[in-house]
Amino acid sequence: MLKRCWLWLGHLLGKLTVLLLIVGLGGWGIGSIYYAWKFSGPVSNEEQIPPGEAALTQGIIEDAIRIVEQHRDNTRVLRDAHAKAHGCVKAEFTVLAELDPALRQGVFSEPGKTWQAWMRLSNGNAYPQFDRARDARGMAIKLLDVPGAKLMASKGTASDQDFVMFNHSSFFVRDVAEYKSNFAAQASGKKVLAFFPNWDPRSWELRHLIIALKTLAPAPESPVATTYSSIAPFKLGPNNIKYRVIPAAENCPNYELPKQNHDLPNFLRNALYQQLSLDRVPACFALQVQRQNPKHYMPIEDTSVEWDESLAPFETVATIKLPAQDFDSTEQNLFCDNLSFNPWHSLPEHRPIGGINxxxxxxxxxxxxxxxERNGSD
Ligand code: HEM
Structure with missing residues (x-):
């Protein structure tokens, strides 16, 4: 009797597994067909500003200021995002000598030109936490002494050209309207429900939830050992592009970072310090751009969609070197905290485009x- 029961149970479990497999594969197949249909070109190569965007933006600013106040670090007011820095380091940004003339725009105009720059490496979270917590990691670059009028210049930034990225290739919302509703839901504690606003399946954003979960990833071994993407699109002269910064160890002396202790709260700062300050070995990167091909689904107004690399390959336009240096001093850390990076600190040739920008x-x-203002540092 017992044996028959076990056999029956085994049979049932087998059937259930097959059923789950069929449902899973079917769902995946339907999903793939749906996205292949939904994400097919051509797309516009112009910005398309939806009505009501400006009003939504005003509400988002108020939310952001509230968050900054909530996360106040005892005495200092930190950034609303990417509050914790691993360090601000000096960088040399050199434009390639050989470049497609169509990419010779803005700061890439002069072959072989080296720009001096600051690079701030950070965790994405709104308040500082242990580096082992899953998170996005940010890279912000500020080229210095760039001549020409900028799209936006606050005090002390008139000669800056900034590039602002984090280490994932797509964003968890498509546009300003979704950012507003998702942010509001998350602020009221509904982390996952933010992606399922109501019972209507058409409002569900499962794909965006997956992007958000993937973005919150374990830390790399070092802040110089991961790829950072612009995610949002930009102009490059007449082109629409996205850009990214990839590690380029081949341009630097061979170096193997000793294993870091991931139980220490700031092991990413330690890794940077070990390489640049103790072992005195530079770190190298390449800056690459990807040109929009509007015949394919490479939208300007949807940051949740990565532009397909097989259709729009990345092209290197500059190399970046972090020379061996001492960066971890009280003065430099305070200076770093007081810097402001903004994708709109930019020449018109590099104008940010799309709703999220x-x-x-x-x-x-x-x-x-x-x-x-709150820190009395202006
Ligand atoms: C393409 C998507 C985005 C990327 C790649 C990105 C990346 C970054 C990075 C790396 C920083 C730190 C800059 C630094 O080191 O000082 C930063 C700061 C910041 N981000 Fe974003 N971000 C994105 C979208 C957004 C959005 C949609 C918002 C909100 C509307 C936002 C709000 C902020 C704020 C308020 C700061 C701090 C600014 C300051 O106080 O100087 N970001 N972002």
Whole structure:
């Protein structure tokens, strides 16, 4: 009797497994067909600004300032995002000598030109936490003494050209409207429900939830050992592009970072310090751009969609070197905290485009002004 029961149970479990497999494969197949249909080109190569975006942006600024105040670090007001820095380091940014003439725009105009720069490496979270916590990691670059009028210049930034990235290739929301509703839900504690706003399956954003979960990834071994992407699109002269910074160890002396203790809260800062300050070995990167091909699904107004690399390959336009250096001093860390990076600190040739970038224009400036005023550092 017992044996028959076990056999029956085994049979049932077998059937259930097959059923789950069929449902899973079917769902995956239907999902693939749906996205192949939904994500097919051509797309516009112009910005398309939806009505009501400006009003939503104003609400988002107010939310951001509230968060900054909530996360106040005893005495200092930190950034609303990427609050914890691993360090601000000096960088040399050299434009390739050989470049497609169509890419010779803005700061890439002069072959072989080396720009001096600051690079701030950070964790993405709104308040400082242990580096082992899953998170996005940020890289912000500020080229110095760049001549020419900028799209936006606050005090002390008129000669800056900034590049602002984090280490994932797509964003967890498509546009300003979704950012507003997702942010509001997350602020009221509904982390996952933010992606399922109501019972109507058409409002569900499972794909965006997956992007958010993937973005919150374990830390790399070092902040110089991961790829950082612009995610949002930009102009490069007449081209629409996305950019990224990849490690380029081949341009630097051979170096193997000793294993870091991941139980220490700031092991990413330690890794940077070990390489640049103790072992005195430089770190190297390449800056690459990807040109939009509007015949395919490479939208400007949807940051949740990665532009397909097989259709729009990345092309190296500059190399970046972090020379061996001492960076971890009280003065330099304070200086770093007081810097403001903003994708709109930019020559018109590198103009940010798309809804998420339009949103960033107002929010970064407002948060930066606010924290500088509150910290008495302007
Ligand atoms: C393409 C998507 C985005 C990327 C790649 C990105 C990346 C970054 C990075 C790396 C930083 C730190 C810059 C530094 O080191 O000082 C930063 C700061 C910041 N981000 Fe973003 N971000 C994105 C979208 C957004 C959005 C949609 C918002 C909100 C509307 C936002 C709000 C902020 C704010 C308020 C700061 C701090 C600005 C300051 O106080 O100086 N970001 N972001």
């Amino acid at each position: 339009r949103l960033r224009k107002a929010v970064y400036e407002a948060v930066s002004v606010y924290r500088h």
